[in-house]
Amino acid sequence: MADDSDPLKQYRALLEKQKGQLKNAKAYKGQKPSALMRRSRWELKQEFSLAASEMRGLWQGGRMVLSSFIGEAYPPCTRPLSSLVPIPIRDLALETQHRGRVLIVKTFAEPNRMTSIQNAVEDELGDVARLAIYNLLPTVAPDDILPLGAVVAVKEPYYKCTADGGLIVRVDHPSDFVALKPGSNIIPPRLAPDTIELGLSALSIKEDGNTAFKRNEWQLAIEHYSDALEADGLEGNGDLWRTLHRNRAGAHLRLGHYELAIADALAAIIPAEDDASEAAKDVNIKALYRAGRAAYEMGDFLQAKQHFKQALEVDTNHREARAELIRTEKRLAEQENGGYNFPAMAKSATKQHPRLDHASFLKNTEIASAGQRGRGLFATKDLKPGDVVFVEKAFQATHPKDSGDMSVLINVNTDRISMGTPSLRLYSIVDKLLWNPTLAKKYLDLFDGGKFGSSKGDAEVVDGKVAVDTFQVQSIADFNGFSCPRVKSSDKEEGGEKHNDYKTSTGIWLQASYANHSCLQNAAGAFIGDMMVVRALRDLRAGDEILMRYVGPIEPCAGRQKRMRNLYDFECDCALCQAEAKVPGPAVEKRARLRREIDAFLSANPLDDDTVWTVPAAKKAKGRRLLEGVRETYHPEELFRRLPRFDCVTIGLWVGVSALAGRPNDELGRFLSVLRDMGYFVAIQGGNATIDRGSAIIAPSAIHAAMYAGRVLAAMGNQGPASALGALARDLYIAMFGVDEGFEAEFGSAA
């Protein structure tokens, strides 16, 4: 795993290799593997024992790069295990998903984990294969899934050739994998465990569950409690039955299985008419508390409030329930009124705690049809520039601190390589959806590229889990994911829209995902921890579509369009793109040439506190010539009469700042024309200023230009317009960064 050369280049090569391998493998589609391709039981046993010791060495050696491939898409099984017909290994055909069939096998080696959890398995005829389960959370241990001697079912198995010439039963959808309990009647006799502990009492199995619970082994605890619930002689609805449900609710809650936790907790409630004792009250409060906590974690604050109130009806003095009710009511108030304290939120967001305890405020927006663009987000009331449009808690945000080891996701379907958080994001979302059908429905409703047909949005529960299509989950994440800074937008060094930056956090914000793109966005989002704060950039009327920006305006039109086609599968037809498309070819070429010249000029002649007063006249003249030259490329002129001319901005700002020692009126004109090039039309009449931002673009240059213009106006003694420009600068800063903290430090004080 050498990383001395460009890692992206290595992954490109890996991607190409994988694609070549996929193509080769297709030649085998539908065929049985040759004897040469098959491995013996002994060979597999050796292979896995070697892999296990190598793995130990690798992990002890420190960081490792985990690369994961997303291969060709196929759907998950949506039929229950009981309806599937068994198939032996020898009947499996290569590169084929065996619809309607189930493979029942037993592991016979030590499991390992590289990019998937793998083990060697045998079936009832004694044939062997490798089995690999993908897309599991990194916290899942190999022994949790495929321990030695486990009997497991693979629904609708997919048999594949691997890059190293081996054969593998590959499970991409975790819901296609079912661990079978000893004694299950679908286990063939030859695979049945030698000894099954029969006749264990529910009480003794419950004790095993409690032991696991105390050790934080939540999954194991759930299995024990479930076994106990199925034990012979257990009285339904009795005390023990309720205790098992209540305890299992606690374990489900820890694992994020919120809906199961709520169902278990509520099943455990003892009706007062059955038992009104103090002991019964205590356990009821415990159950209601768990149901409330699970509802809270799901963001269902109304339900959470109901459960905490019920707990307090049983015991008005219950401290924890009281505290939770107060916390829940705060969330409900945020949801209803959006009354956030943004500076306090910004203070509370840290690298260690980027996930904030707040609710979303979405009332000013609604999702509706946006004609040809599919669905879109619309304002439900009139909003002014700077007003909060919505505030949203991430459905799922993954931060670099979560991923630990370097990881890379190589997607053969989209030709895309993502380093860092995207692979963990995929596993986290899959895990969340597997266990929470209501949340799964919300996520699966997002745009998926349209390649997943009728299964979209079903979130079917089969054999206790949602049948999650991991390819669809990834496609939705590709189309709807946001890159966000580690902690907040004001942390400049870590923010930005950089792609393939493994330091960037990534996440899914459901409501924001419905907002369509425009280069002339009318709303902009900032991040505070895992909260997205979206503000209006112009006057919005109720019913107006809210448009955000997927790709920045810094890129020239053709580059923007190409990136949007690649990433989002559409082309922008905003007023700016329409105008840019009409610019004659020679002017486009001239602008591209001037852009390169301007970049070189600006990096050779930076302006700082020392150099700004001593810029030679010849340089100033060169700067002005570049500005005039690039402005002429916005041609024909009337096309851009009301539109930004973005390539004039950086050089315009340089020209303005380098001329600061000149006559105030000239300088004001220069800064106002930078604002005009950003789409802010400022008219100053006497002591008043009006600012038309109907097609304005938001970027730090606009803040700089407004601050300079404000200061020049103040120096001229024109205080009214000076304040108006200072206020514009602050407005824009807050829209970009969520709070005004840091504004003075970066842009100085307003006039």
Ligand SMILES: [Zn+2]
């Ligand atoms: Zn556009």
